[in-house]
Amino acid sequence: MSNHAQNLNLPVHDYTIYAFTDDAPYTLSADCELAALEQAPVPCYIVVEYPNPNPGQRFLAMAGIDDVFEIPGGHWSDDAATAVAALKQHRADIQDHQGKRNRGVVA
Secondary structure, three states: OHHHHHHHHHHHHHEEEEEOOOOOOOEEOOOHHHHHOOOOOOEEEEEEEOOOOOOOOOOOOOOOOOOOOOOOOOEEEHHHHHHHHHHHHHHHHHHHHHHHHHHHOOO
């Protein structure tokens, strides 16, 4: 649990997050989803269901800051699997671009 949650007496919940590499689950206690992602032992994502009336915005697959994502972000969808697939594809695209940039090839 983060010191931030302890210092402010924020309610703490258990969140299940998943490793990008093999979808291995990790359960962490934190005051919010992003705090759980920050505590992850490896780069992870989380899927959150929101009661949202807008089409395409029921599930959010989200990632925190890591070696690929410079800022937290995510993808919305009507179903969790599509949101996760979009987030993983976005991550792969960034990794591909970073690899090309590191080799001196930028499109």
